[in-house]
Amino acid sequence: MTATDTNTTQPATAKLTFWTMTAMVVGSMVGAGVFSLPRRFAQETGVAGALIAWVIAGTGMLMLAFVFQTLAVRKPDLDAGVYAYAKAGFGEYPGFFSAFGYWASACVGNVTYWVLIMSTVGAVVPALGEGDTLLAVGLSTVGLWAFYLLIRRGITEATAINKIVTIAKVVPILVFVLLALFYLDPKVFADNIGGADYAGNLFNQVRGTMLVTVFVFLGVEGASVYSRHAKRREDVGRATILGFLSVFAVFASVTIVSYGILPMGEIAELRQPSMAGVLEAAVGTWGQVFVSIGLIVSVLGAYLAWTLMAAEVLFVAAKDDDMPRFLRGVNAADVPVPALLLSTALSQLFLIVTMFSEDAFSFALDLTSALTLIPFLLAAGYAVKVALGRAGVAPGGPWELVVGSLATVYVAFLLFAAGLKFVLVSFIVYAPATVLFVMARREQGRRLFSPAELVLFVISMAGAIYGVVALAAGWIHL
Numbered sequence: 001m002t003a004t005d006t007n008t009t010q011p012a013t014a015k016l017t018f019w020t021m022t023a024m025v026v027g028s029m030v031g032a033g034v035f036s037l038p039r040r041f042a043q044e045t046g047v048a049g050a051l052i053a054w055v056i057a058g059t060g061m062l063m064l065a066f067v068f069q070t071l072a073v074r075k076p077d078l079d080a081g082v083y084a085y086a087k088a089g090f091g092e093y094p095g096f097f098s099a100f101g102y103w104a105s106a107c108v109g110n111v112t113y114w115v116l117i118m119s120t121v122g123a124v125v126p127a128l129g130e131g132d133t134l135l136a137v138g139l140s141t142v143g144l145w146a147f148y149l150l151i152r153r154g155i156t157e158a159t160a161i162n163k164i165v166t167i168a169k170v171v172p173i174l175v176f177v178l179l180a181l182f183y184l185d186p187k188v189f190a191d192n193i194g195g196a197d198y199a200g201n202l203f204n205q206v207r208g209t210m211l212v213t214v215f216v217f218l219g220v221e222g223a224s225v226y227s228r229h230a231k232r233r234e235d236v237g238r239a240t241i242l243g244f245l246s247v248f249a250v251f252a253s254v255t256i257v258s259y260g261i262l263p264m265g266e267i268a269e270l271r272q273p274s275m276a277g278v279l280e281a282a283v284g285t286w287g288q289v290f291v292s293i294g295l296i297v298s299v300l301g302a303y304l305a306w307t308l309m310a311a312e313v314l315f316v317a318a319k320d321d322d323m324p325r326f327l328r329g330v331n332a333a334d335v336p337v338p339a340l341l342l343s344t345a346l347s348q349l350f351l352i353v354t355m356f357s358e359d360a361f362s363f364a365l366d367l368t369s370a371l372t373l374i375p376f377l378l379a380a381g382y383a384v385k386v387a388l389g390r391a392g393v394a395p396g397g398p399w400e401l402v403v404g405s406l407a408t409v410y411v412a413f414l415l416f417a418a419g420l421k422f423v424l425v426s427f428i429v430y431a432p433a434t435v436l437f438v439m440a441r442r443e444q445g446r447r448l449f450s451p452a453e454l455v456l457f458v459i460s461m462a463g464a465i466y467g468v469v470a471l472a473a474g475w476i477h478l
Helices: 018-029 032-042 047-074 081-090 092-121 134-152 155-183 186-191 202-208 210-217 234-258 264-268 274-283 285-319 337-356 360-387 398-443 451-473
Strands: none
Touching (some): 032 210, 032 264, 032 285, 032 360, 047 234, 047 360, 047 398, 092 134, 092 285, 092 337, 092 360, 092 398, 202 210, 210 234, 210 360, 264 274, 274 285, 360 398
């Protein structure tokens, strides 16, 4: 293949169909998170808290799904939804932060996939540990760059593989739910309803599960990110809603049925992927092997989808002059190679950082969720502006305003639930990224910051400095 990586002209390629986009949404959501759900929930809450958490998360994420559906129709000129909506609604610098935050969350999320794969294999190869040993990081690095070479060959080829993998990885999850229902012990389930003593009161139980629910639903916005490739614009919103509804019941079921197999305290101590440990307790060793194989297939498929989306966000931001020009480059297969390379490099950096964290998988998972909250909050806020007719369009109906408002309140609650630790770590990630914004402004010969942008920059730098001090002083830990 003849590469033209510096070419900024988008080649003519086949457009994505409704079913392809739906598969990408499902593929990006059904990944590492679902296989970790039993342990993560059992560490925080019992059955009652889990049910409340899923109602809150399901309702909130459904409102966000409706936000992306509505904006895809009402603002069809905006590509790469999450980033474009923030810029249109609140200005270039917030738009830049949204693009970077969403991109960074995708890169960190990709790290969780490799950590979980290595942890899974680590059950039979102790040298891999929990996915955070030197050997595990080395093997993950090989996989990271092998996928870079695969995706570089072309988006059409990569999405075709993703459709096949999406179907294959849903099967073991459904089998897990059915078998767990069959082996469910009513007495064990009843004992887990109120939660263990370590979980605290019901409010704290629910709050403690919020970040993991965000993580498993990341990807609900996937179709809007790929809107420039859609064959029909209305398919973007339809794929978003269908993708969300297709996985919500499955995620909730995986969590709830696990409480009927083992006591909550035992689930909380299981090795990740905890789904494998739950099924092993129900049916024996073959259950662990079955889930482990399904996990590897699932995670590799989700990694493929998320890597594509990460590169796409950088590419579109560069085309809109909000990222440096070198990120506009595409090759003959319509792959934004410089953006893909930078995405892979950032994942590599965070992969190395996991060796220094107390719980590599949980840290990467929670940070992924926290980084997406600002982009989601800005997108939801823009939906409110559109509904009120303050975005260059006619006012929407009451439904649009209700959806946008509920989504905004939900994401604001998630920021509170994330806690100070992940807010500060997010600042540490966000603030240095401003160098890319400065590069773009200098390329255009423009003023670096407006007065309002300068205030935002100072706040982000202050948060980053405080975060670094907090880490150094031991006030917070990775």
